Amino acid sequence: MKQLLGIIKYLAVIAISLLALIPFYVLLYLSLNTPSSNVFEGGILPVPNFYFGNFKKAWFASQLGTAIGNSLIITVGALFIMVVLSSAAAYSIARFNSKMNSVIFNVLLICMMVPAIIITVPLYTLMRSIHGINTLWAMILLLASNGLPMAVFLYTSFIKALPREVEESAIIDGCTYFSAFWRVTFHFLKPVTASLIILSGLGIWNNYGQAVFFLQKQEMRTVPLAVSMFFQKYGADWNQMAAAAMIGLAPAVLAFLAFQKYFIKGITAGAVKG
Incomplete structure (x- = not known):
């Protein structure tokens, strides 16, 4: 009976994995098909025509090289700000009990529940007042501030699980709290930092809802905006859209593969220490 249940579990995992891979196969199929074949047809698992011209056309038509560069600058900049500020803030909240820290932490928890799209109008007014429309630095600050509440929450939970003796x-040897954090404590935060980079980094890389408002010039567009051009300027060109999406996915997939070991460690460590 146990063996039967084990087989059923494995089959369920395989079925779920295959279902999750279907959209990616459809995307790959469309990206490798000729322009005359822009629908998913030919049976349950059709074979594409292996036409690679879509990738070349998509690269130049939507200026994907510039878009990837913009997305990379925004993602790296926002993550750097998030890691530095949120880890330091979380250390203060976790190690120094005070009413002010408690209020700040509760306010951050409330901010986590507010969808970013709701505050788009006031943000647009603010961005115009600071001349941040169509600038990468303003988008970096915006997306970093969006992710700070969740980042502080993750770091706070992790730091509270660390022994104070760390x-x-x-400090007994003469370090200040500031230097002790960056020289000693932060070393133990690598797993949760990797988890934050993957979770928040993918969200920043794929951000469309706010980028479409604040990055309107073509030379400032990110990868999601570049892909969306095939529904606006060039019509519903499914083959080039799929090719552009595949190219845009590549950096995110490579980053996940590079950090997945640390991501798993971060999830496991948080579960054990929590």
Whole structure:
């Protein structure tokens, strides 16, 4: 009976995995098909024509090289700000109990529940007042501030699980709390930092809802905006859209593969220590 249940579990996992891969196969199929074949047809698992011209056309038509560069600058910049500010703020909240820290933490929790799209109108007014429309630096600050509440929450939970002796020994040796955090405590935050980079990084890379409002010039567009051009300027060109989406997915997939080991460690460590 146990063996039968084990087989059923494995079959269920395989079925779920295959269902999750279907959209990616459809995307790959469309990207490798000729322009005359822009629908998914030919049976349950059709074979594409292996036409690679769509990738070349999509690259130049939507200026994907510029878009990938913009997305990379925004993602790296926002993540750097998030990691530095949220880890330091979380250390203060986790290690120094005070009413002010408690209020700040609760306010951040409330901010996590507010959808970013709701505050788009006031943000647009603010961005115009600081001349941040169509600028990468303003988009970096915007997306970093959107992700700070969740980042502080993750770091706070992780730091609270660490023993205080981690930094107290350094403080006894003459370090300040500031230097003890960056020299000692932060070293133990690598798993949760990797988790934050993957979770928040993918969200920033794929951000469309706010980028479409604040990055209106073509030379400032990110990957999601570049892909969306095939529904606006060039009509519903499914083959080039799929090719552009595949190219845009590549950096995100490579980043996930590079950090997945640390991501799994972060999830496992958080589960054990929590």
